[in-house]
């Protein structure tokens with residue numbers, strides 16, 4: 001069995017005393033891609049916030065295993081989160097600052113990201129606000145990778161992207177995960193495309209996890225019934 005890096009047990013959380021996620025049990029194993037799917041309002045972002053200490057728990061626990069620390073977790077936020085008036089390179093500099101990467105190491109980190117996502121090289125010196133949605137999403141993922149995380153969390157990276165573009169984006173990330181042992185939690189509404197790159201799936205509905213299994217077990221009928 002691979003190490004469990006993050007384990008959520010019987011977690012309840014919400015806002016102003018009102019629980020919006022209830023009895024969540026979820027584990028993220030080393031080197032897997034876990035896809036968490038659910039409609040708008042299912043509670044996916046609330047779960048993420050609670051997992052990373054941005055929202056207090058009402059009940060339950062979140063445990064880190066395998067020696068993981070929160071410093072080794074990188075989040076690609078919903079809505080890309082790039083600074084539009086800065087160039088891609090300047091956005092990367094801010095990412096390096098946030099990850100407290102020493103001056104001597106910064107160039108190598110950028111080179112490594114450009115090796116993983118080589119298309120970024122073409123627009124490295126353009127202002128992020130002039131990029132297409134797919135390019136901006138790529139920059140957002142690249143910036144998260146600069147800290148060479150053990151766990152990468154992506155909150156709805158497909159928003160605003162055509163399915164083909166989404167695949168182009170996820171392909172290199174899946175390749176990186178397989179080559180270097182990255183662990184990924186992919187939060188998505190775009191089920192079909194996300195399942196193509198996932199090892200396990202959890203379906204969330206009205207604040208609860210209602211199904212979990214592998215992508216091949218989630219056939220069309222089951223998906224229609226659950227989602």
Ligand SMILES: Nc1ncnc2c1ncn2[C@@H]1O[C@H](COP(=O)(O)OP(=O)(O)OP(=O)(O)O)[C@@H](O)[C@H]1O
Nearest residue numbers: 015020038039040041042043044045046047078189
């Ligand atoms: N800050 C908040 N205060 C009060 N209620 C909130 C807050 N944020 C979210 N909610 C409510 O919690 C529920 C779950 O929302 P959440 O954002 O976690 O869902 P989601 O699955 O991430 O949806 P989306 O795909 O739209 O991001 C919703 O009913 C939402 O209205």
